Amino acid sequence: MKRTLTHEQIARAIAHARGPDTRVTGSRELAGGTFNSVHLLTLDRGAGRESAVLKVGPPAGTPLMTYEHALMRTEAEFYRRASAVPGLPVPRVLATGSDRTAIDGDHLLMTRLEGEPWARLRPGIGAEDQARLRAGLGRLVRGLHRVRGSSFGYPYADPPAGAAGSWRTAFEAMLADVCADARRYRAPLPVDPDEVLGLVRARGRLLDQVKTPSLVHFDLWEGNILLAEREGRLEITGILDGERSFWGDPLADLVSTALFGDITRDPAFLSGYRSSPLTADERLRIAMYRTYLALIVLVEGVPRGYDPQARAPLTAWAAADLEAALDLLRHGAGQRAAAVPPLRAPLPRRR
Missing domain, CATH: 3.90.1200.10 (Aminoglycoside phosphotransferase (APH), C-terminal lobe)
Structure with a gap:
């Protein structure tokens, strides 16, 4: 389900989002996700370098659950609205794309957070x-x-x-x-x-x-x-x-x-x-x-x-x-909820 992006596709998406003078000088796919393709990028805009994260949804025609449509737009909307909360550390949205002009898939470009x-x-x-x-x-x-x-x-x-x-x-x-x-x-x-x-x-x-x-x-x-x-x-x-x-x-x-x-x-x-x-x-x-x-x-x-x-x-x-x-x-809520076995290990990434 998760797509594999070429360097050319990533470069085209970045040029569309940040301008033709922005170069991708480093790219590493983040492991663990099974739905979206997520890449950690180093971008050179002439005035200096910056780290960013590019997240791209699955190809058109991928079977989805009903609520899973427009996920990239939903995520971008969440970050924009949540960024107004003092002290809440969310990425800053740099660009979004859903018109398939630069890359065949909805995508989101955002700042990288430490940790x-x-x-x-x-x-x-x-x-x-x-x-x-x-x-x-x-x-x-x-x-x-x-x-x-x-x-x-x-x-x-x-x-x-x-x-x-x-x-x-x-x-x-x-x-x-x-x-x-x-x-x-x-x-x-x-x-x-x-x-x-x-x-x-x-x-x-x-x-x-x-x-x-x-x-x-x-x-x-x-x-x-x-x-x-x-x-x-x-x-x-x-x-x-x-x-x-x-x-x-x-x-x-x-x-x-x-x-x-x-x-x-x-x-x-x-x-x-x-x-x-x-x-x-x-x-x-x-x-x-x-x-x-x-x-x-x-x-x-x-x-x-x-x-x-x-x-x-x-x-x-x-x-x-x-x-x-x-x-x-x-x-009713008068009874104590049944115990569920504790998680023994981190869950697999869903995205």
Whole structure:
């Protein structure tokens, strides 16, 4: 699925984005992604050199999930809007392209941020530093959620999954789309998609509690967060991969931050994010968003042609969290969420 770019294609894209006098003097493809092609570039603009990252989507005709259209534009929009948050480290958008003039694929050129993925560094991080970083992430996410939109849903989706007047309308359409994708691609699921839709719709009144669209990243696991040493200690230096972002309930970001688990078991993060405990209604809304992310993970491997055996640990975690979230929706938030086995290693990159 991921394309291979030639030096000529990269040079043509850069010339189109930054002008014909900009030369590519260094290029290295970043390993690990399976969907987009990502290259770390050194650019010479005459007045000096700069580092940049070029991200290119898959070729036209690649099988996609419904929500995966216009991902590059969505990611660029996320960075532009999130850059207004003081202290939130996101790349600066240098250029975007979707007209296929320079390269046969949607692409995004952005500044390079310093650091290494948190998931890669985590084995060497002590408990005290881990708690400090988690609280810091909570504060950054709280700031992100102060960015408000004018409608609910995905920024470039057609109604009702985009430009919706209510969060209930948008989210039920988003969930219906992923359930339709599951049927279309015949993805193996541990539950019937109709049951998932029914459980969420039965508690749809809870979604009506969300009155204002907030900017939601929805992929804030530690593989998408960069850390670097500053003044002798690790700090968060980058928030990446905003292509899953949407306008919705800020509590939706408490799903990937816990990644196949219960955010209430992360008191450090919550201490930075908010001062009050989660209510029963809020826990049920989070359970809805856990079902949505778990379904995406379980379905996307089919159109992308992933090896089911290699992906088995990830799908097992997603299936277990899906069942735990559905139990909450069936029986209410008074019970403790079922435990999901902890992640033993960094998850594979999805992008």
